[in-house]
Amino acid sequence: MVRIQSPDNPLVRRLRRMAESPRACREAQRTIAEGVHLVECVLAARVPISAVVVSESATATVRALAERAAEVGGVRIAELSRPLYDSLAPVEYGAGILVEIAFARPELPVGQAVDAVYLDGVQDPGNAGTLLRTAAGAGVRHVAASTGTAFLWAPKVLRAAMGAHFAVSIYEDVSADRLVAAFKAERLAADAGGGESLFAASWGVQPTVWMFGSEGRGLSDDASALAQRRMRIPIDGAVESLNVAAAAAVCLFEQRRRRERGTL
């Protein structure tokens, strides 16, 4: 183990750049996974580990996990003062353990008959992470995202997704027109404004690409034009719309229900 006190230490500087800038993660093809659950997911998924950091206040359990991660990664554990650790963690009260990992950027498939999700301008990292977690929980293993969506490998998105990153294939900088060739599936637009009732309409026999738009403006015109059907969650008039991650949970689990029950 090596103790680090200085904010100018090269490792600390490298990690801080990633903590502060999704672009730095994108360029380095590395990111930060923080918290006990996420580090356990990293180990279970055999993701390459290039640094292991603990806070000076980490418990014995957390340190034991760090030792496992360090052994797998072939690196030494870096122990940081609490303020220094906190400056790198994507959440306010971090668990005291984080690892630097490399991630893959797979190519879009061609003509696959599988379920997928398309995120079009979902900017909030918490929403994007929750959406990834929900997609994985609903059995959807392919998530594509537009350039205007939060960078899905950013530390905050990783934290919110709680390990879902390692269960789905993530495609970024995908313009909506590329979905057509990639997925042999019906493109369904979630639309707060109108369309067929999610519950009453017949859908979901074929694989689907569910398309979710930005929190404020919904789907872009480009994405909207490529949707084959517009689907509406029948919400009570008390509110105008749902949070995008909540809307996605309703749509993707209605799909799961239909598949499970055979009520198509």
Add this chain to the structure above:
Amino acid sequence: MVRIQSPDNPLVRRLRRMAESPRACREAQRTIAEGVHLVECVLAARVPISAVVVSESATATVRALAERAAEVGGVRIAELSRPLYDSLAPVEYGAGILVEIAFARPELPVGQAVDAVYLDGVQDPGNAGTLLRTAAGAGVRHVAASTGTAFLWAPKVLRAAMGAHFAVSIYEDVSADRLVAAFKAERLAADAGGGESLFAASWGVQPTVWMFGSEGRGLSDDASALAQRRMRIPIDGAVESLNVAAAAAVCLFEQRRRRERGTL
């Protein structure tokens, strides 16, 4: 309009206390509603307004809204420098308008046969706000919360709920045992660990109280003991659980689907 430059101005100090401390909101029975949509909801719901603040960078449209709010509240608009405004806003890139409002704290009903939601230790303000919005969208008009839940009238919760606060009755500091007398409804615990399948089981004929636990530990023992049934969302093994607000969206809209379709 009055321009304020000083962080020591009494109005700024009062608002900053509320921005920084949910407890200050609780004690004052006032809170901060930030953003165009939320201020429009405040006006539509005829909520008492005791201060109106704009940022110096507010657009003409935002200023026109501020003028309406000031007229309704019988107060002058306070214009703040951007940094001063940002120090009061519950989000990073605020819309440039916020109002101070009073809120009611209704008593729990007695023996009402209505749908309700119970939040047991949901600590994250974003999750709590999204849950309120989802409940309102699903037609559930009563939300009770344990002492361990985020203070539901805190500015961040208000921001995430996007106006749902004005469509539901909110009861706070409610211990689980008080649900029994308050609602004539079946108490259903959302349980990531086990229970009846949400989709396969027969439920939802009677009114329900859906009980959602904390992000990490689920329902407390007290709340769990009072649930009449445990319901499980059939999630894919790729993830351990869903985000609590996503789980609530699945449960509450499955309820709405059943009510709408009559497939009970």
